[in-house]
Amino acid sequence: xxxxxxxxxxxNTLRLRRFLGDALFLVPAIVxxxxxxxxxxxSSFYISLTKWNGLNPELKFIGLDNFIKIWSDKHFWTxxxxxxxxxxxxxxxxxxxxxxxxxxxxDKHFKVFRVLFLIPPLLSSVALGSVWKYMFAPNGAxxxxxxxxxxxxxxxxxxxxxxxxLYSLVATTIWRWTGMSMIIYLAGLxxxxxxxxxAASIDGANGWQRFRYITFPLIAPAFTINVVISMIGSLKExxxxxxxxxxxxxxxxxxxxxxxxxxAYNSNKFGYGTAISVVMFSIILVLSLxxxxxxxxxxxxx
Amino acid sequence: xxxxxxxRWSTIISFIVLLIWxxxxxxxxxxxxxxxxKSPEEQATNPFGWPQKIQWxxxxxxxxxxxxxxxxxxxxxxVSFSLVLIVMIGSMAAYPLARRTKWKPVYLYFxxxxxxxxxxxxxxxxxxxKMLELINTYAGGILIYVAISLPMVIxxxxxxxxxxxxxxxxxxxxxxxxxxRIFWQIIFPLLKPVTSTVLILNIMSLWNDFFIVLLFxxxxxxxxxxxxxxxxxxxxxxxxxxxxxxxxxxxLPLVIVFMALQKHFxxxxxxxxxxx
Numbered sequence: 001x002x003x004x005x006x007x008x009x010x011x012n013t014l015r016l017r018r019f020l021g022d023a024l025f026l027v028p029a030i031v032x033x034x035x036x037x038x039x040x041x042x043s044s045f046y047i048s049l050t051k052w053n054g055l056n057p058e059l060k061f062i063g064l065d066n067f068i069k070i071w072s073d074k075h076f077w078t079x080x081x082x083x084x085x086x087x088x089x090x091x092x093x094x095x096x097x098x099x100x101x102x103x104x105x106x107d108k109h110f111k112v113f114r115v116l117f118l119i120p121p122l123l124s125s126v127a128l129g130s131v132w133k134y135m136f137a138p139n140g141a142x143x144x145x146x147x148x149x150x151x152x153x154x155x156x157x158x159x160x161x162x163x164x165x166l167y168s169l170v171a172t173t174i175w176r177w178t179g180m181s182m183i184i185y186l187a188g189l190x191x192x193x194x195x196x197x198x199a200a201s202i203d204g205a206n207g208w209q210r211f212r213y214i215t216f217p218l219i220a221p222a223f224t225i226n227v228v229i230s231m232i233g234s235l236k237e238x239x240x241x242x243x244x245x246x247x248x249x250x251x252x253x254x255x256x257x258x259x260x261x262x263x264a265y266n267s268n269k270f271g272y273g274t275a276i277s278v279v280m281f282s283i284i285l286v287l288s289l290x291x292x293x294x295x296x297x298x299x300x301x302x
Numbered sequence: 303x304x305x306x307x308x309x310r311w312s313t314i315i316s317f318i319v320l321l322i323w324x325x326x327x328x329x330x331x332x333x334x335x336x337x338x339x340k341s342p343e344e345q346a347t348n349p350f351g352w353p354q355k356i357q358w359x360x361x362x363x364x365x366x367x368x369x370x371x372x373x374x375x376x377x378x379x380x381v382s383f384s385l386v387l388i389v390m391i392g393s394m395a396a397y398p399l400a401r402r403t404k405w406k407p408v409y410l411y412f413x414x415x416x417x418x419x420x421x422x423x424x425x426x427x428x429x430x431x432k433m434l435e436l437i438n439t440y441a442g443g444i445l446i447y448v449a450i451s452l453p454m455v456i457x458x459x460x461x462x463x464x465x466x467x468x469x470x471x472x473x474x475x476x477x478x479x480x481x482x483r484i485f486w487q488i489i490f491p492l493l494k495p496v497t498s499t500v501l502i503l504n505i506m507s508l509w510n511d512f513f514i515v516l517l518f519x520x521x522x523x524x525x526x527x528x529x530x531x532x533x534x535x536x537x538x539x540x541x542x543x544x545x546x547x548x549x550x551x552x553x554l555p556l557v558i559v560f561m562a563l564q565k566h567f568x569x570x571x572x573x574x575x576x577x578x
Contacts, residue, residue, distance in 0.1 A: 021481045022398035026408060029395035029452055036449035037415060040423035040430060047426055054428075101323055104316035113320045115564055116327060118571065122556050124510035126528045127549045130535055131334045134542060141333045144349050175326065180571060187572035207312070236419050239512045243532075257421055264425055274425045281422045289417075 048275035053268045066275035076276060078251050079259040082166060086255060087234040089170045090177075094230050095223070097174065098181025103211075105182065106189050114186070117179035129243030132172045133159070136244075159245055162252035169253055172240060177233070181226050188222030189215070224290070232284055256280045338546035345542055357543065364534070364547040372523070373530030374555075379440055380519075380526060381508045384447040388455055388504055391448065393493055396459030397485055401468075409460065415453030423450075424517065431518060438521040446518060447508055455500050462496040463489070502563075502570030509556055527552050 048066055050059040070076050105113050120128070135141045136158035143155040158168040192215055200210050216223075238257035241247060247254040247262065256276070264273035337345050339356045348354075365371070399409045427446070428437075436442030466489065474484045515526050525533065531552045538544050560567050 022402065022405065025394045025398050025481075025485070026405070028391045029412070029456065030408070032391065032445060032449050033412065033415065033452045036427065036430075036445050037418070037423055037452075038411070040426035041415075041418050043426045044422050047429075054425075057433075097323070100319060104319040107313060107316055110316065110320055113324060114568065116324055118560070118568065119331070119557065120327060121571070122506065122510075122560055123553050124528050124556075125512045126532050126535070127553045130531075130545055130549050131330050134337065134546075135330055135333065141330070141349065148350070175330070178323070179327075183568060183572050232419075236421060238421075243512075260421060260424075270425050270429075277419075277422050277425065281419055284419055285417060 044274050045278060047271055048278045050271045052271040052274075054264060054270040055268070059271070062271075066272050067279070069272065070275060070279060075251060075254065076259065079254045079256055082251075082253060083235050083237075083255045086166060086170055086173075086237065087231050089167070090173045090234040091227060091230045093170070094174050094178050094181050095226055097178045098226065099185050099223075101178065101182040102185030102189055103215075106186060114179075114183065117182055119179070120176045121180045123176070125239030125243055128172065128176055129240055132168075132175075133244055136168050160249055162249050165245055165249060165252045169241060169244060172244070173234060173237070176240075177230060181230065184226050185219060185222050188219035192218045228287065228290055232287055235280075235284055235287075334546050334549060337542050338550055340543060342541065342543055360543045360547045361551065364544050365551060367538075367544070368530050368534035368548045368551075369525075370527065370530055370548065370551055373525050373527040376440075376519075376524060377509060377527040380443050380447070380515075381505065383440070384444050384451070384508055385501060385504055387444065387448045388451045389497055389500060392452055392455035392500065393459050393490060393497070394485065395452070396456050396463055397489060399456065400460045400463035409456075412453045412456045415450075416457065420450055420513070428517060436518075438519055438524050440524075443515065443519050443524075446514055447511075450514075451504055451508075454503070458496050458500055459493065462493060466492055498566050499570040502567055505559070506556070506571075 047059065049061060049063060051062050051065075052059045101113075101117065104110070105117075123131075133140075137143075138155075138157045138160065140158075142158065146152065146154050156164060159165050196214055197210055200214055205213070236257060237255060238261065241253055241255050241258050242261070245253045247258040257280075260273045260276050260280070263269045263276065333350075336350070336353065338360060339358075340348070340353045341357055344354060395412075399405045399412075431437050431442055431446075434442075436445070470488055471484050474488055479487075510528065511526075512528050512532070515529050516532075519526065520529070531548050534548055535545050
């Protein structure tokens, strides 16, 4: 092919064919993702500026009114405080426990424990909610156990007492997800060479020093990812709260998501509910950016 | 010598820590089982002891009264179709994204989806599904499942394909094989490890999904296993043995699959650590 024009035509058709080939691979994913996820996400920003009852196909544009209303809505602030409390305690305890268990289970003889600890993450919210509802019931298992061991005055209406209900939910979440945190830490620990550990202990480093200066820096990525996942997961929690307390008693366990749900489906305020979800998203976005940054960094390493 | 002694102590402490958490995990599971096999009267008088007589009948009654056969069928249809589509569509899309840098904007478009909580899409999606008359249909449920899973799946596949050598495909290309054949016959079989991670992560989230089916497939005939149990528990909440029996029946399929494929599951759960 000496003729430059012929060559250009040839390379151009080649490029076009490659482009079309690529496009065929991409189209199904782009179409489904765009219609059923990206478009609803984007339109939620518009719907948050409207008044819409969910039934009427018409949307009435009202500008920033929803957001102004959120600012002075005391139930919204209750939900926000609860979600933050829930996320803070669940994330902290779940990660400390998960890390401790991972360190303990890193011994190969203890593999059977790893399997057992992964059973709760497999259980559905409906199953988990029913079991723990019975655990926490006034005449349920926890109170029966307390009575049996003579701690009768510790018995409680664990889900009915507004001061305690939120922490009962936190306990359930920790029971559920700690195994998952553990397995992520274990994956990180496997990357820590035992040679370094042994060398350090021969040099006289004690257990804590070895953990603080060798193990922990090496599992830092697992730590970041675990903290971010459990934080975002608990900020978004709906299932467990809805199944166990429905946000009650009163509004003691009302969270972001249960509030959005009840505003939309019980009060028919879909526009307002969407506005709350936009606020919730903005908060989660800030936290997610840390996560995405980490993901991209990890990708560069590969 | 000294080191060995230290190791022994740390092993003992490790064992005690693990044992305590194991008990914390086992007690509620044991209570669930024991409440299911006892009669309600026995549960009230003998909550923690061994059952006098195991009431297998309860399981049969829960199975029929909660209409679990129907729920199981619906769940299997929804989840299996979704998984096939997620793997096919996701791996295909990842291929050009991994191979050519010019698709970077499209890749970032999908990646942005990882950050978007479903709650943000939920209400407008409800409006869309109503307009398209996809509420209470298998197709509607499957399309939502596929759409929300794709960002994570594409992320996992793209990362993996980037690590695969070009040479194989180039050789096939020279031999004149077309792109589809190259992908399905050469590339896709190499993706097995990441495909198993994708399957495991999505089986767990879709099989156990409550929120999406509650919103989009609430009709009686369309109830999945989770919703069937949910409505059964709502009706029978005073009959603890029936509630627990139905719960056990609902968690059995996934626990059995987990036990059979332990190694894959543990790897998949750790590998999917990035799932947000």
